[in-house]
Structure formats: C-alpha cells, structure tokens
Amino acid sequence: MLELKNIYGGYGKITILNGVTFTIPKASITTVIGPNGAGKSTVFKAIFGLLNIHSGQILLDGQDVTRQTPRQMIGHGVTYVPQGRNVVPQLSVYHNLELGGITASDQTIVRKRIDMVMDQFPMLRKYSGKKAIELSGGQQKQLEVARALLLDPKLILIDEPSIGLSPNLVQEVFQTLLRLRDQGATILMVEQNAKAALAMSDYGLVLELGQTRMHDKATNLLADPKVGQLFLGGHIEAANAV
Numbered sequence: 001m002l003e004l005k006n007i008y009g010g011y012g013k014i015t016i017l018n019g020v021t022f023t024i025p026k027a028s029i030t031t032v033i034g035p036n037g038a039g040k041s042t043v044f045k046a047i048f049g050l051l052n053i054h055s056g057q058i059l060l061d062g063q064d065v066t067r068q069t070p071r072q073m074i075g076h077g078v079t080y081v082p083q084g085r086n087v088v089p090q091l092s093v094y095h096n097l098e099l100g101g102i103t104a105s106d107q108t109i110v111r112k113r114i115d116m117v118m119d120q121f122p123m124l125r126k127y128s129g130k131k132a133i134e135l136s137g138g139q140q141k142q143l144e145v146a147r148a149l150l151l152d153p154k155l156i157l158i159d160e161p162s163i164g165l166s167p168n169l170v171q172e173v174f175q176t177l178l179r180l181r182d183q184g185a186t187i188l189m190v191e192q193n194a195k196a197a198l199a200m201s202d203y204g205l206v207l208e209l210g211q212t213r214m215h216d217k218a219t220n221l222l223a224d225p226k227v228g229q230l231f232l233g234g235h236i237e238a239a240n241a242v
C-alpha cells in the first residue's frame with residue numbers, strides 16, 4: 001500500500017534520513033519506534049511532502065508520489081496528524097472540524113462526515129460551540145484525530161497521538177485507530193508509549209539515526225529481548241527487579 005525505497009532527505013542541506021526502506025500493507029497498523037531525534041517525525045514529513053527528498057522513492061498503491069505537495073497527498077487520500085498541538089485555539093470545535101474538510105469540493109459530504117465523527121467522539125458534539133482552547137489537552141487531541149478523518153483517508157500518518165492523554169483516553173484513541181483499520185484504513189503511527197502501541201499494532205518499525213533498523217510483526221518485536229531493553233523500558237523493569 002505504502003512503500004518507501006531507500007529514502008535520503010532532510011531539512012535544507014542537512015541530511016536526516018539515511019536510507020529508509022519499508023513496505024506496509026493495506027488495512028494494517030504499523031508503529032514506528034526509536035530514540036528521540038531518530039527521524040521518526042521526519043519520515044512522516046517525507047511521505048506528506050514536507051521534506052527535501054534527496055533520493056529514493058515513495059510509492060502509494062504502486063503510484064510514485066515522491067516529492068508531491070501536501071495538497072496532492074491529501075488528494076491521494078493521505079492525512080497527517082503532526083506531533084504536538086495543532087488545533088486552532090480561538091475557533092470553535094465545529095469550525096476546527098470544518099477545517100479538516102476544507103479541500104473537499106462537496107461541503108454537504110463534509111457536514112455529514114462531521115456528524116459521523118461526532119458520533120464517534122460524543123465529547124465533540126457536546127462542546128461543538130466551545131473554543132478549542134477551552135478543551136483539555138486530551139480533548140484537543142481527540143479533536144485533531146477526528147478532524148483527520150473528515151476526508152475519509154486511506155492512509156493515516158499519526159505522530160504521537162497519546163502524548164498528554166490519560167491512559168483511558170489513550171485506549172480510546174487506540175480503539176478508534178483499530179476501528180478505522182478494520183474499515184480498511186492503513187495507519188502509520190509514531191508512539192513513545194511503545195509497548196502499548198505495539199500491542200495493538202500489526203507491525204513495528206525501529207528507526208535509528210535515520211535508518212530502518214528492524215521491521216517485523218509487532219508480536220515479534222515485543223518478544224525480542226533487545227528491543228525490549230532498548231525501547232520498551234525493559235532496563236527499567238530489570239532495575240526494579242534487583
């Protein structure tokens with residue numbers, strides 16, 4: 001569904017990605033893990049047309065989409081939820097949702113889909129008239145995820161959805177992602193909360209120094225002692241056991 005072939009790229013002349021290669025199948029969830037600064041967010045920017053790609057190729061359903069603009073990627077059914085807070089604080093929840101469908105030619109469909117995502121996230125209906133800034137951090141993240149769904153994307157790039165969320169809300173976001181996958185969407189996610197994320201994922205990808213280090217079924221990565229020690233807090237558990 002999505003294929004990256006030996007991607008090199010970065011910001012201006014600085015190279016951050018040093019040969020990223022992986023393929024993910026349709027209707028699957030893949031979690032990207034790796035240390036801070038490994039280039040996880042940069043991979044998403046590369047896919048979404050926000051990076052200077054020096055060489056390599058990105059294929060979406062077999063079509064070459066290397067160096068397309070974000071607008072073109074949206075047109076291909078790709079959506080991107082960046083790391084951090086991305087709602088428009090002074091706009092209402094409803095207007096923030098509308099922004100998710102701003103590129104659609106048929107706004108009637110957008111309004112129908114706003115209704116659908118409000119069914120999925122009832123909190124958004126309850127607070128639809130409130131300014132986004134008045135929501136809690138977790139509620140704002142739900143708003144962002146909901147907004148990303150407005151164009152019925154086939155590929156969802158979601159960077160650290162659980163940051164700042166209570167464990168309950170993390171599970172809610174994960175459940176939403178699972179539901180979307182079951183409906184046929186493909187999801188590529190970065191998560192600090194690596195253990196919980198891999199546990200609900202089909203595949204895992206370990207990125208280090210801008211390179212793919214491992215790519216395997218999530219269950220295999222979870223069972224790998226080396227991955228456990230480096231990325232899943234295994235060393236902390238070992239220390240606690242002493």
Ligand SMILES: Nc1ncnc2c1ncn2[C@@H]1O[C@H](COP(=O)(O)OP(=O)(O)OP(=O)(O)O)[C@@H](O)[C@H]1O
Pocket residue numbers: 011014016034035036037038039040041042043083
């Ligand atoms: N806009 C930018 N301009 C220049 N360098 C950048 C920019 N954004 C990120 N970098 C650099 O690229 C490298 C990879 O950053 P990236 O954000 O992809 O890491 P990450 O794996 O997502 O880390 P984290 O877990 O902290 O989110 C870092 O060295 C970072 O300093």
Ligand SMILES: [Mg+2]
Pocket residue numbers: 040041042083159190
């Ligand atoms: Mg990041």
